[in-house]
Amino acid sequence: MTLLLFNTLTGQVEPLVPIDGQTLRMYACGPTVYDYGHIGNFRTFLQVDVLRRFLKLTGVPLRHVMNITDVDDKIIRNAAVAGIPIGEYTPRYVNAFFEDMEALRIERPEQIARATDHIDRMVELIQKLEAAGAAYKTEDGSWYFRLSSFPAYGKLSKKDLSGMEDGARVDVDEYEKDSARDFALWKAAKPGETAWDTAIGRGRPGWHIECSAMSMEYLGDSFDLHAGGEDLMFPHHENEIAQSESVTHKPLARHWMHVRFLLVDGRKMSKSEGNFYTLRDLLLKGYKASAIRLALISVPYRHQLNFTFDGLAEATNAIERLRTFHERLRTTTFAEGTNPAMQAAAAKAQGEYMEALANDLNTAEARAPIFELLRASNTAIDQGQFFAGDRDAVLRVLASFDAVFDVIADRDAEATKHALAWAEAEGRMADVAPELLARQALSDEEIEALVAQRTQAKKQRNFARADQIRNELAEKGVVLEDSKDGVRWKRK
């Protein structure tokens, strides 16, 4: 099955297939590690995760490179404020980022590349650009890209810069540039700032050059897909194209994917609006990592997603239903055999599910057949028309679902535990929701003991006592389910 993916470059939905007929090579812009990741960052990374997981599900081998920008103005500024070198400042945020990826079940790309590990590659690239007449050095020792040397500039974002060349706006700090639109490849060192001594002078890289240098290093001159948030389309990706293609004279990437921004309560998320959330903020409020994942991927990547707490609650409940169903399949004993109707329903769901994802990663549409199969299965089970062979077939469909969505398998407790440990270490326990703390109050053993007591009380038909225990557990976030096979409990 071939993925049809919208290509920003052509404005069309096109098949995404490896140009070399084997491995799909992709580059996706990663984080700038100056702070903790927010849900907007993660929406993009999650949607790219959906892409890579679907490709893997369809049997496409991947080589996915993600950069980590560990040197830039904000990092330098923040490190200076903290009074430490950037090499000491960034690791905590790099580690936090990886921990957040793990919490959200975002798969690790095959290759992670840090900017500061590739300074020499960037310098080489700038030298090549100079040789090609596309780069020049200014008096202060900075290097700029000569936009006039690259007529195709703007082809990705569909911008016509012809009328803007003679910028009426003159930036006094950049008076040395040939043209106001020329962008920095290399910034000359300012006193006290982080800098590298290199063949092109002492300084630090501009933002865009790292992606050109590192994609070339790990994926070659030309690769299959380049992805990132919509804001990166211009100027970042446009600049990457200019830098890379001026040297290679080959298309940097054949396919470009851009994930739209999310809104929070109908507005762009920003600190000043007071609608800014990191993943950690939400975990401490008691929301499950899986619910955050589902909420952020359920609206297809090309649409704005309006993030709300209602939406998070909805995702929480939807996951609960999936997990309850999965548990029912796993723990119920079914008679041998199959129900042809169920076999057909499972095959249909699987087909519709895959087709929806193959259609430009339509995650919203992909959910529908899964829930339809869930209901059909529950009905069949209730009526005794569901057999061991059906269970296996339905479990296989759920496995396909989770191969991409990854929300049924429950690792929420670990993510929450890590978040709480972090809050403790950072002195942020005041931000932890009381309900979350209440939920941590009982150990599994204590819950088991109370459940046993309640079962005993029920046997003695002491329902008052049994209900008392149930209420007590409910206050601690533990929900009970009585069934023929005994009592199941779960944490909310």
Added chain:
RNA sequence: GGCGCGGUACCCAAGUGGUAAGGGAGAGGUCUGCAAAACCUUUAUGCGCCGGUUCGAUCCCGGCCCGCGCCUCCA
């Protein structure tokens, strides 16, 4: 100002030129000691508004209204 996106039931949301997936929530019911879970029924003659094309439009075209994003560091 330039570029682009969206307005579908209480909320989220998919979708197609032929009469509206799915999720959440609510209501009623079955089951249960009571719950929970599960299932059944129910909640848009309607898809922002007005025209047009068509045998037929939510889906195509035009206009209008409203909301949002990008154009600057930003996922």
